[in-house]
Amino acid sequence: MKPQALIAGVHEFPERKTAKSMLEIQALSARAALEDAGLGKKDVDGYFTVAANPGIGPLPIVDYLNLNPKYIDGTTIGGSSFVAHVNHAAAAIAEGRCRVALITYGSTSRSSGVAVGTRERISGDYLDQFEALYGTSTVGLYAMVARRHMHEYGTTSEQLAEIAVATRTHASLNPLALYRDPISVKDVLASxxxxxxxxxxxxxxxTDGGGALVVVHPDLARDLKKPPVRLLGSAEAIAHTSGGRRDFLVSAAAESGPRALAEAGLSPRDVSMAMIYDSFTITVLVTLEDLGFCKKGQGGAFVSGGRIALGGELPINTDGGGLSSNHPGMRGIFLVVEAVKQLRGECGERQVRDCRVALVHGTGGALGNRHSGATLILGRS
Amino acid sequence: MADYAKPLPEITAESKPFWDACARHELLVQKCRACGTVQYYPRGVCAACWSADVEWTPSAGRGRVYTFTVTYRTQARGFRDELPYVLAWIELEEGVQVMSNIVAVDPAKVAVGLPVRVTFDDVKEGFSIPKFTAA
Incomplete structure (x- = not known):
């Protein structure tokens, strides 16, 4: 049987606007996550980060940190990248390629004035000439999925707003969240x-932000400072334009979710709480359907009536999510940080009671043309 | 034609026949000679079977709006000056989806399922971009 990787340490960089650099954010986060694990710099032998780091992916940050990893991964598939890195780290650990994997992220989107959602979406590749010409933006691509969902299933703006409202309620319980004042469905519709x-x-x-995760071989369990979180299942997928024949209401989560759950031997009913990438409210609604928490088309009803809020059937995004807490451009790492803290019972006022199993799902890219999905099933010790 | 401030495509050998046809106000899709699959966007291989034996074939230029968004805020070059504009996926009669803009229609009148036809925006000498309008 393959060794089951553990998440031993996590850290979320606390500032939402910072004078620190992307590299500095990652260094401070790496140190804090290793401290959280009870490990140190000398223990790290695997390094995972995105190519969006300045320069050539992992090279500058590994140089800056003065590390000598034996295993390096720069997988960059948008906001889900760090969720996929956990999957990749677990595979590397299972194969004996490394024992202590460090995953880092740092971004200064806010202080450098990046309009993440509304900027011109040009990637510099062949596909631009059939898309970017038409004024594509990240928000526009997601909005087209929302419109189609409304058309096919009668989903309403009020139902989408329920997601923003529940998430803001959670943010009000997170001292680090950017926005903490409660909002109503009416406020969302009036914005x-x-x-x-x-x-x-x-x-x-x-926002600005960053963080770090430490994934380790199970042999190290006794050396760790805190009870580690077990990786019970993990999977990833990409959904795209499919040659011009795509059902844009089915996301990559429809593939990665069931595979991750099957590996864990669990069903959606076993999940205590979920961290769902919330670039936009529609992202959450489609993802919950595809993960099997409700049937396709019933997401609008599912997210209503407090079901996804603390105290509900499936609390999600208890940190306040990207909608209210932080979103420096690629939010996946925070999904894992919060899920781990929930499973360790460290969330104070926003703690989910008896949290045994957490599902993490990252979405990267855009639902309206192409995106990645990465799912993790995490269990407490 | 005034100076076109929006992004222009970087035409490569792979896409040149498509853009040459647009300049003649013809919309092309591709059909695989090996497996018969019709595809869009055009590329050097069939997306279904990876055969490099794909042929250009004219589209009737008619279809329906699969989905759309009326954009009110954007940083996209050129588009900032003509808000709101409509970004859409159109499903052609040939069965493939095309991303484009819906033009010369009141954005409030655009709906999923609206019948549309291609229209060409002559943005500079010898160069036209396929867009769609109400059929």
Whole structure:
């Protein structure tokens, strides 16, 4: 049987706007996550980060940190990247390629004035000439999925707003969250329309930020400072334009979710809480359907009536999510940080009671053309 | 034609026949000679079977709006000056989806399922971009 990787340490960089550099954010986060694990710099032998680091992916940050990893991964598939890195770290650990994997992220989107959601979406590749010409933006691509969902299933703006409202309630319990004042469905609908049918409050915030995760071989369990979190299952997938024949209401989560759950031997009913990538409210709604928490098309009803809020059937995004807490451009790492803290019972006022199993799902790219999905099933010790 | 401030495609050998046809106000899709699959966007291989034996074939330029968004805020070059504009996926009669803009239609009148036809925006000499309008 393959060794089951453990998440031994986590850290979320606390600032939402910072004078620190991307590299500095990652160094401070790496040190804190290793301290959280009871490990140190000398223990790290695997390094995982995105190519969005300045320069050539992992090279500058590994140089800056003065590390000599035996295993390096720069997988960059958008906001889900760090969720996928956990999957990759677990595979590397199972194969004996490394024993202590460090995953880091740092971004200064807010202090450098990046309009993450509304900037021109040009990737510099062949596909631009059939898409970017038409004024694509990240929010526009997600808005098209929201519009189609409304058309096929009668989903309403009020139902989407329920997601933003529940998430803000959670943010009000997180001292680090960017926005903590409660909002109502009416507030969401009254906020400016960005790309119809998505309003400003259907969209994630823009912040600086970063963090780090430490994934280790199970042999190290006794050396750790805190009870580690077990990785019970993990999977990833990509959904794209499929040659021009795509059902845009089915996301990559429809593939990665069932595979991760099957590996864990669990079903959606076993999940105590979920961390669902919330670039926009529609991202959450489609993802919950595809993960099997409700049937396709019933996401609108599912997210209503407090079901996804603390105390509900499936609390999600208890940190306040990208919608209210932080979103520096690639939020996946925070999904893992919060899930681990919930499973360790460290969340104070926003703690999910008897949290045994957490599901993490990262989405990277855009639902409206191509995106990645990465799912983790995490269990407490 | 005024100076076109929006992004222009970087045409490569792979896509040149498509853009040459647009300049003649013809919309092309591709059909695989090996497996018969019709595809869009055009590329050097069939997306279904990876055969390099794909042929250009004219589209009737008619279809329906699969989904769309009316954009009110954007940083996209050129588009900032003509808000709101409509970004859409159109499903052509040939069965493939095309990303484009819906133009010369009141954004409030655009709906999923709206019948549309291709129209060409002549953005500079010898160069036209396929967009769609109400059929």
């Amino acid at each position: 400016p329309m960005i790309s119809a049918p998505l309003h400003l409050l259907d969209c994630c915030v823009i």
